Amino acid sequence: MxxxxxxxxxxxxxxxxxxxxxxxxxxxxxxxxxxxxxxxxxxxxxxxxxxxxxxxxxxxxxxxxxxxxxxxxxxxxxxxxxxxxxxxxxxxxxxxxxxxxxxxxxxxxxxxxxxxxxxxxxLPTNPLCTPDCRGLAAKASARDSLPEEDVKTGSEPVPDPWEALDKLKL
Ligand SMILES: [Zn+2]
Incomplete structure (x- = not known):
């Protein structure tokens, strides 16, 4: 400065x-x-x-x-x-x-x-990018309880439940 x-x-x-x-x-x-x-x-x-x-x-x-x-x-x-x-x-x-x-x-x-x-x-003491930001750790641990649409936004491949069913039918 x-x-x-x-x-x-x-x-x-x-x-x-x-x-x-x-x-x-x-x-x-x-x-x-x-x-x-x-x-x-x-x-x-x-x-x-x-x-x-x-x-x-x-x-x-x-x-x-x-x-x-x-x-x-x-x-x-x-x-x-x-x-x-x-x-x-x-x-x-x-x-x-x-x-x-x-x-x-x-x-x-x-x-x-x-x-x-x-x-x-x-000044914000705990700044948040959005008020409901789930954060990195929360995103991973909450994955099982989230609706499917939310899970799909994750970077890891999402297991397809229909694929598992198809395998059972065969
Ligand atoms: Zn955030």
Whole structure:
């Protein structure tokens, strides 16, 4: 990754005291997923955000939507697939005073850690290529109990029960 795209999401809280602000843009993968250690989930797009920031007394209120494209490995069958992660109800209420206060750099509050935290929580912990993926092991062990149509999709040759009957007749 090139370092020229590093631009954390910062808001000027002094400006927000006069009027609320719409924040729209993207955060580069390195900013969002630098610490991501998940073998099954990878970011294939920046995190895009569409947020409304406003001051509510001494609190900074941020609400909006986060979205990113993910590449996942199915936790059951290991197939790689793409998935859109979308948080439509992102909401943060950050005090600007007191012990729990958001870290300020002059008048600027960096929202990046909060976006990162919610994004991590929204990532799939057991990604599935389809909600009913049977996986590799399940496919083999469940073969006997499956209807014939499903069994035929397997890669191994399926024994034909009629063949066995024909042999009996002969
Ligand atoms: Zn799968």
């Amino acid at each position: 090139l370092p020229d795209k590093i631009m954390p999401l910062k808001v000027n809280i002094r400006m927000l005291q006069r009027e609320s602000a719409r924040l729209e843009g993207t955060l580069p993968v390195d900013e969002v997923a630098g610490e991501l250690q998940d073998e099954l989930v990878r970011f294939v797009s920046p995190l895009s955000y569409d947020l409304e920031a406003a001051m509510q007394g001494a609190d900074l209120r941020v609400i909006g939507t986060l979205q990113a494209e993910l590449e996942c490995d199915c936790s059951r069958c290991l197939k790689t697939f793409r998935q859109t992660m979308q948080i439509t109800d992102f909401a943060a209420l950050l005090p600007t005073e007191g012990e729990e206060a958001v870290k300020l750099d002059g008048d600027f509050a960096d929202l990046t850690p909060y976006l990162r935290e919610d994004t991590f929580l929204a």
